[in-house]
Amino acid sequence: MKVLVIGAGNMGLTYAEGMASSPLLSKHKLRIYDTDPKKIESLRKDSRFDVYDNLEDCLPKAHIIFVAVKPYHSEGLFEQMTPMLNKEQLFVSLMAGVTLETIQNGLNQKKVIRTMPNLPAQVGKGVTSYTEAEEVSKVEMIMVRNLLDTTGTSIHVDSEKYIDASTGISGSGPAYVFYFMQSMLEAALKMGFSDYDSKVLVSSTFEGAIELFNQNNISPKSWIDKVASKGGTTQAAIDSMEDNNVKQLIQDAAYAAFDRAVELGKDK
Ligand SMILES: NC(=O)C1=CN([C@@H]2O[C@H](COP(=O)(O)OP(=O)(O)OC[C@H]3O[C@@H](n4cnc5c(N)ncnc54)[C@H](O)[C@@H]3O)[C@@H](O)[C@H]2O)C=CC1
Ligand SMILES: O=C(O)[C@@H]1CCC=N1
Numbered sequence: 001m002k003v004l005v006i007g008a009g010n011m012g013l014t015y016a017e018g019m020a021s022s023p024l025l026s027k028h029k030l031r032i033y034d035t036d037p038k039k040i041e042s043l044r045k046d047s048r049f050d051v052y053d054n055l056e057d058c059l060p061k062a063h064i065i066f067v068a069v070k071p072y073h074s075e076g077l078f079e080q081m082t083p084m085l086n087k088e089q090l091f092v093s094l095m096a097g098v099t100l101e102t103i104q105n106g107l108n109q110k111k112v113i114r115t116m117p118n119l120p121a122q123v124g125k126g127v128t129s130y131t132e133a134e135e136v137s138k139v140e141m142i143m144v145r146n147l148l149d150t151t152g153t154s155i156h157v158d159s160e161k162y163i164d165a166s167t168g169i170s171g172s173g174p175a176y177v178f179y180f181m182q183s184m185l186e187a188a189l190k191m192g193f194s195d196y197d198s199k200v201l202v203s204s205t206f207e208g209a210i211e212l213f214n215q216n217n218i219s220p221k222s223w224i225d226k227v228a229s230k231g232g233t234t235q236a237a238i239d240s241m242e243d244n245n246v247k248q249l250i251q252d253a254a255y256a257a258f259d260r261a262v263e264l265g266k267d268k
């Protein structure tokens with residue numbers, strides 16, 4: 001099977017790297033197309049990929065095409081792609097907001113799957129939500145799911161609403177975690193720890209907490225109770241967060257990303 005990734009940026013290249021070793025690709029190397037000459041030059045040094053700088057050479061014969069450009073580049077790209085397509089091809093969008101209908105109309109094609117991946121896919125720990133147009137067959141869905149799973153785990157959702165919603169939780173979510181990490185790093189530095197010690201204190205704390213959460217069937221709220229002694233230090237920190245409405249602010253942030261995904265879909 002010939003798989004083509006269009007757009008070798010943060011997300012496209014991450015997916016390309018994950019899928020490059022998939023047995024589904026059999027004897028064919030993963031194909032990548034990008035318009036940035038510098039990127040092309042550096043990708044050509046990577047023996048896992050067949051790298052292209054023009055669509056005519058890679059698009060017409062591809063079976064599954066992943067589209068990983070920025071949403072605002074999609075319209076121009078679709079116009080360029082349309083004359084080279086055939087009805088057997090399957091399209092998988094990684095783009096935030098851009099709806100199945102917009103992609104179908106833009107490409108004049110029916111077989112489209114929309115996904116929302118996230119960046120931890122770079123270390124095989126991504127989570128991707130996905131949903132499909134009704135013209136996509138069950139076999140095609142299984143093939144794509146197997147490809148998505150090369151970058152971590154995936155969840156099927158029944159409607160595009162949940163693709164936009166997962167953008168607010170998992171797609172943009174790693175940035176919220178990094179925001180929290182950055183805030184704690186800055187606090188550690190202010191307290192006088194070295195760069196190295198601050199990094200160890202913060203990253204080990206995150207890693208340990210996630211591990212506890214994953215290895216036990218206990219809610220984060222219950223874990224908070226296990227850390228916090230009555231009248232102790234943790235309670236002082238949690239009270240400070242509650243007084244400052246931090247929980248509501250985080251939820252507002254997740255909804256802001258969700259709303260922006262919906263808005264991006266309407267911009268098209
Ligand atoms: N970065 C992230 O964490 C996530 C990104 N996404 C989605 O992935 C898509 C790509 O985002 P990033 O990888 O972060 O962007 P990026 O800017 O890192 O990569 C985009 C790539 O597309 C290339 N490109 C631009 N126009 C092109 C064209 N006409 N043909 C071929 N290549 C073209 C650029 O040269 C660049 O290499 C976006 O639609 C975004 O919504 C989704 C989930 C997470
Ligand atoms: O910020 C963005 O628009 C993309 C989608 C989810 C993560 N990055």
